[in-house]
Amino acid sequence: MYRQKKMLIILLLSSLVVIQGCWSSKEIEDLSVYAGLALDVGERVDIERDLESQGAKYLKKNLVTATVQIVPIKSFERQEKSKEKQLLKYSNLRLTGDSIFEIMRQYSTRRDRPVIGHHLKVIVVSTKLAQQQHMDQLMDFVLRDNDIRPSCRVFFSKGKAYDTFLIDQPEEVPAFRINSMTQNSYRTNKVMKEVNLTQLDGLIHSKQSFLLQNIVSSNGEIEFSGAGIIKGDSSKWIGDLNQENVESLSWIQGNGHGGVIKSYDWRNQTISYEIKSMKSKMTAKLKGDDISFHVSIESKGRLIENWDINENPSELAYLEAAEKIFEERLAKMLDSLMRKMQSKYKVDVAGFGKNLSIQYPQKWKKIKGNWDEEFSRIPVTFEIKLTITDYGSSTK
Amino acid sequence: MFTRTDDKISTRQTAIFITDSVLGAGILTLPRSVIETAQTPDVWLSVIVGGFIVLMVALVMVKLSQQFPNHTVYQYAKRIVGTIPGGMLSVCLIIYFIVIAGFEVRVFAEVTMYYLLEGTPIWAIVIPFIWVGAYICLGGINSIARVFQIIFPISILILVLSYFLSIRLFDIDNLRPVLSEGLLPVFKGLKSSVLVFTGCEVIMILVAHMQHPERAVKATFAGIGIPFVLYLMTIVVVIGGMSIDSVMNSTWPTIDLLRSFEIAGLIFERFEFPFLVIWMMQLFCNFTSFYYNASLGISQVFGVRLLPVIFGLIPAIFITALLPERINEVFKLGDTIGRMGIAIFFLVPVLLSVIFLFRKKVLKQHV
Numbered sequence: 104m105y106r107q108k109k110m111l112i113i114l115l116l117s118s119l120v121v122i123q124g125c126w127s128s129k130e131i132e133d134l135s136v137y138a139g140l141a142l143d144v145g146e147r148v149d150i151e152r153d154l155e156s157q158g159a160k161y162l163k164k165n166l167v168t169a170t171v172q173i174v175p176i177k178s179f180e181r182q183e184k185s186k187e188k189q190l191l192k193y194s195n196l197r198l199t200g201d202s203i204f205e206i207m208r209q210y211s212t213r214r215d216r217p218v219i220g221h222h223l224k225v226i227v228v229s230t231k232l233a234q235q236q237h238m239d240q241l242m243d244f245v246l247r248d249n250d251i252r253p254s255c256r257v258f259f260s261k262g263k264a265y266d267t268f269l270i271d272q273p274e275e276v277p278a279f280r281i282n283s284m285t286q287n288s289y290r291t292n293k294v295m296k297e298v299n300l301t302q303l304d305g306l307i308h309s310k311q312s313f314l315l316q317n318i319v320s321s322n323g324e325i326e327f328s329g330a331g332i333i334k335g336d337s338s339k340w341i342g343d344l345n346q347e348n349v350e351s352l353s354w355i356q357g358n359g360h361g362g363v364i365k366s367y368d369w370r371n372q373t374i375s376y377e378i379k380s381m382k383s384k385m386t387a388k389l390k391g392d393d394i395s396f397h398v399s400i401e402s403k404g405r406l407i408e409n410w411d412i413n414e415n416p417s418e419l420a421y422l423e424a425a426e427k428i429f430e431e432r433l434a435k436m437l438d439s440l441m442r443k444m445q446s447k448y449k450v451d452v453a454g455f456g457k458n459l460s461i462q463y464p465q466k467w468k469k470i471k472g473n474w475d476e477e478f479s480r481i482p483v484t485f486e487i488k489l490t491i492t493d494y495g496s497s498t499k
Numbered sequence: 500m501f502t503r504t505d506d507k508i509s510t511r512q513t514a515i516f517i518t519d520s521v522l523g524a525g526i527l528t529l530p531r532s533v534i535e536t537a538q539t540p541d542v543w544l545s546v547i548v549g550g551f552i553v554l555m556v557a558l559v560m561v562k563l564s565q566q567f568p569n570h571t572v573y574q575y576a577k578r579i580v581g582t583i584p585g586g587m588l589s590v591c592l593i594i595y596f597i598v599i600a601g602f603e604v605r606v607f608a609e610v611t612m613y614y615l616l617e618g619t620p621i622w623a624i625v626i627p628f629i630w631v632g633a634y635i636c637l638g639g640i641n642s643i644a645r646v647f648q649i650i651f652p653i654s655i656l657i658l659v660l661s662y663f664l665s666i667r668l669f670d671i672d673n674l675r676p677v678l679s680e681g682l683l684p685v686f687k688g689l690k691s692s693v694l695v696f697t698g699c700e701v702i703m704i705l706v707a708h709m710q711h712p713e714r715a716v717k718a719t720f721a722g723i724g725i726p727f728v729l730y731l732m733t734i735v736v737v738i739g740g741m742s743i744d745s746v747m748n749s750t751w752p753t754i755d756l757l758r759s760f761e762i763a764g765l766i767f768e769r770f771e772f773p774f775l776v777i778w779m780m781q782l783f784c785n786f787t788s789f790y791y792n793a794s795l796g797i798s799q800v801f802g803v804r805l806l807p808v809i810f811g812l813i814p815a816i817f818i819t820a821l822l823p824e825r826i827n828e829v830f831k832l833g834d835t836i837g838r839m840g841i842a843i844f845f846l847v848p849v850l851l852s853v854i855f856l857f858r859k860k861v862l863k864q865h866v
Contacts, residue, residue, distance in 0.1 A: 464676040
């Protein structure tokens with residue numbers, strides 16, 4: 104009996120050691136959680152220059168300026184007290200250097216709470232930086248790191264990437280806003296399907312050209328506008344597609360979930376088509392050594408807006424005429440995109456190459472090293488069929 | 500509930516035992532290792548072919564073991580080829596089991612240290628793992644089998660659930676074109692896809708412990724079939740979700756797939772953590788199986804009691820686990836284990852079967 108009790112006591116005491124939990128744990132309040140990372144061309148801000156003039160220097164080239172967006176900067180309790188002041192919910196911290204990892208660690212010389220990447224949602228790269236540096240160099244650290252999840256999304260910024268992290272609404276965190284805006288692709292096909300780090304890694308590694316959504320910013324406002332092109336063989340930014348091109352791209356790939364085609368009728372009045380469904384089928388044809396592509400696009404939608412008071416949308420003849428107008432408009436948009444891809448930039452970012460590789464793998468193997476160049480000479484034909492199924496809740 | 504005293508396991512327990520011996524660290528690296536050798540998305544075909552090859556191999560082992568009821572490979576090897584050669588074959592098998600056990604522990608430690616417990620020293624992760632394993636081994640094969648029975652459904656459920664949730668990233672075009680390079684890459688990929696099934700050698704020991712050894716074939720079909728299906732799922736889901744270019748660049752592709760999406764609104768936003776925690780239990784089963792089979796081997800070959808052997812193996816496994824310094828060496832050890840597995844297969848079941856048949860049919864000896 105005594106022996107058993109002694110055993111029990113030893114057991115209970117030893118449990119004290121075991122149930123201590125994780126002794127190397129860190130409280131989240133003591134850490135700076137960053138939700139966004141913006142990469143710009145290396146340019147030291149005034150504070151940095153000033154600090155450096157006082158000797159805060161180490162061996163580096165000023166290639167990249169990395170901004171982390173830390174959320175929230177104050178605990179919730181304190182925020183309530185200073186409600187009148189309308190504190191920002193985030194703080195941006197900028198440092199310049201030539202290794203992203205070193206910059207990350209360098210933040211610890213400036214802030215008491217070290218930054219951790221577990222909740223990084225958005226990376227914005229300025230196109231200017233992507234023009235100078237290889238994309239795989241810039242993304243190497245974030246892909247290798249164990250804190251940063253590959254679910255993080257990557258964007259381009261036309262201006263400074265830092266500017267996309269400023270916002271005039273104090274209750275919003277810009278990085279979260281950008282992240283949530285990607286979900287709007289069901290409202291308009293100007294919003295591209297998001298690219299996360301895993302996909303980006305595959306795209307860079309496959310040596311084929313690809314796109315990332317562009318963000319433009321002005322005075323704390325941001326907008327998704329078009330996409331930046333990364334050329335496959337150089338892994339550098341070479342140019343942009345505009346909003347219309349991005350729309351056209353979704354028609355070629357048939358992956359849009361919604362959106363608009365707006366055009367003008369024979370009296371030059373606005374008419375709009377609401378996309379309810381879109382389907383596209385891309386077929387590659389191989390005749391001897393000549394490749395050609397045929398894309399057939401089918402869509403059903405609704406006549407949602409008509410400014411022409413002299414017309415009656417419930418008449419079949421009118422609907423058919425309107426369909427024609429929308430089809431012509433779409434054909435024009437596609438034409439402009441194809442010209443941009445084939446003549447201006449000489450890149451394939453619409454997945455024609457993937458299609459060829461699936462249908463004619465042998466041919467693809469021969470030309471894939473020089474695909475962008477080959478693609479610029481390949482004829483592509485379109486076949487568009489839009490159907491207006493209804494005209495909403497007003498007949499007139 | 501009744502407690503068994505005869506230390507035998509049922510057919511279902513045998514099937515789960517085999518499954519748990521096969522399913523281990525392989526699932527974390529399989530997609531990368533096969534794609535590295537094959538370089539095409541057709542590697543799922545390699546897994547199918549590899550699975551069938553391994554099934555045939557396992558059946559050879561079962562048929563041989565069934566000739567010697569209640570005898571493990573360590574015991575019947577001596578009867579077939581004599582005490583000393585048989586003992587040497589058994590020692591090969593024992594070393595093989597110890598190395599796999601050490602490897603499993605090391606992979607477990609590497610993944611845990613990188614993704615879950617950054618900053619925890621490796622010994623603090625490895626030692627409790629081995630201790631708990633030793634504790635279960637002391638209970639004998641029956642308690643091991645029962646632990647496996649408890650863990651098995653949980654780990655499989657979480658694995659399948661995680662894969663299911665990753666469907667949002669799945670793109671069938673990542674798996675195409677099919678057979679663009681012909682069948683050659685598929686056979687090249689076989690090298691790695693057969694390796695992930697290493698561990699099925701435990702069948703040669705399990706048959707002796709079965710309550711109904713005559714049902715061993717059925718147990719083997721289930722025991723190889725379940726990992727086969729799961730491996731195939733892994734390959735299809737990981738390649739479909741990540742594309743081969745991305746998989747090749749990833750150290751732990753399966754974990755990276757789960758890290759590539761977030762789910763808002765569910766209990767877990769990030770599925771790599773529940774997956775890793777649960778998969779740890781699976782790795783533990785895997786480890787325990789080899790630990791026990793190695794201890795049993797030493798005790799039967801050298802005629803010593805099991806208890807001191809189990810304790811004696813603790814440092815051996817610990818040293819094996821910590822021997823590789825770089826992660827490259829860990830992966831190299833994995834490859835070596837695979838090659839050892841093939842050598843062991845030709846040395847043990849094939850050689851023994853040939854000699855056994857020769858002695859029985861040609862020399863008409865009674866073995």
